[in-house]
Amino acid sequence: MTSSITIKAPSSTANLGPGFDVFGLAIDAFYDKVTLTKTKSGITIITDDNIPTNPENNTAGLVVKNMKKRFKIKNGIEIKIKKGVPAGFGMGSSAASAAAAAVAFDKLFSLKLDGNSLVEFAGFGEKASAGSVHYDNVAASVLGGFVIVKTNPLEVIRIEPPTNLRMCIAVPSIKVPKKKTKVSRGVIPKKINLTDSVLNISNASAIVAGFMRKDSELIGNSIKDVIVEPARQHLIPGFAKVKQNALKSGALGVTISGAGPSVIAFSKSSANLKKISQAMSRGFASKKIKCQTIICKPSKGAADKRK
Numbered sequence: 001m002t003s004s005i006t007i008k009a010p011s012s013t014a015n016l017g018p019g020f021d022v023f024g025l026a027i028d029a030f031y032d033k034v035t036l037t038k039t040k041s042g043i044t045i046i047t048d049d050n051i052p053t054n055p056e057n058n059t060a061g062l063v064v065k066n067m068k069k070r071f072k073i074k075n076g077i078e079i080k081i082k083k084g085v086p087a088g089f090g091m092g093s094s095a096a097s098a099a100a101a102a103v104a105f106d107k108l109f110s111l112k113l114d115g116n117s118l119v120e121f122a123g124f125g126e127k128a129s130a131g132s133v134h135y136d137n138v139a140a141s142v143l144g145g146f147v148i149v150k151t152n153p154l155e156v157i158r159i160e161p162p163t164n165l166r167m168c169i170a171v172p173s174i175k176v177p178k179k180k181t182k183v184s185r186g187v188i189p190k191k192i193n194l195t196d197s198v199l200n201i202s203n204a205s206a207i208v209a210g211f212m213r214k215d216s217e218l219i220g221n222s223i224k225d226v227i228v229e230p231a232r233q234h235l236i237p238g239f240a241k242v243k244q245n246a247l248k249s250g251a252l253g254v255t256i257s258g259a260g261p262s263v264i265a266f267s268k269s270s271a272n273l274k275k276i277s278q279a280m281s282r283g284f285a286s287k288k289i290k291c292q293t294i295i296c297k298p299s300k301g302a303a304d305k306r307k
């Protein structure tokens with residue numbers, strides 16, 4: 001009988017501009033590793049990283065707690081977490097640990113859950129860090145590729161991204177508030193006007209068509225959000241310049257990665273990705289902010305069996 005399982009889950013970017021809380025894309029920039037081991041009793045968390053070790057406040061801990069209860073598992077469980085996805089930058093860090101924990105739990109106890117159920121359980125972890133459940137990052141991290149999240153009831157649609165899609169991400173070295181996602185969700189308007197809604201729906205639809213047709217240009221050109229990005233951009237000093245620089249250097253579309261503060265540019269593999277990344281760095285430098293840049297591509301997910 002298996003007593004220990006290790007699962008790797010990728011970083012992810014949520015929203016992709018107009019798809020707020022609906023679109024997610026798994027990206028191969030960083031990975032979290034979670035090892036679940038059966039023990040006699042209780043839930044313990046072991047980690048060298050600076051994250052909560054109380055299961056109630058830990059995204060992976062919450063997932064394990066909920067799954068243990070739901071499936072009436074008597075064993076205790078030790079959760080070993082190795083963070084790879086930097087926390088607080090809009091790259092689905094909490095989601096990656098939650099996704100890895102859900103998939104590992106499923107395998108450890110041979111539950112054979114389907115994708116939607118795995119995403120639903122992984123979502124318990126997100127609630128802890130964001131204050132409300134949203135499944136865009138966890139769905140991408142569990143299933144890989146591009147995902148569309150339908151809610152009530154939860155149904156995740158996965159589309160394999162085009163092979164030439166590339167992203168340049170600029171991660172600024174700025175202090176982020178403790179409950180960053182909660183704070184950045186708090187600045188979004190509660191009501192929107194019809195014209196803005198029409199614009200965002202048209203771009204979101206075109207992004208889906210772009211993934212279906214494997215057309216990176218259509219995806220990139222449609223990364224345009226007139227609702228959430230304008231409301232949040234003041235939280236990212238230098239955002240307008242970073243975006244402008246990336247577009248001038250050949251990026252197809254630029255937006256905030258998830259709740260930020262990372263900025264993500266969408267391109268094709270044939271573009272000069274180094275030039276785009278450097279241009280984004282210069283944008284942050286104009287506000288005296290250092291940043292790390294990462295060139296990445298879509299990733300498979302934690303539950304993906306394909307090599």
Ligand code: HSE
Pocket residue numbers: 014015020021022130134136137181184185258259
């Ligand atoms: N869709 C979410 C948001 C992702 O933008 O608030 C954050 O994790």
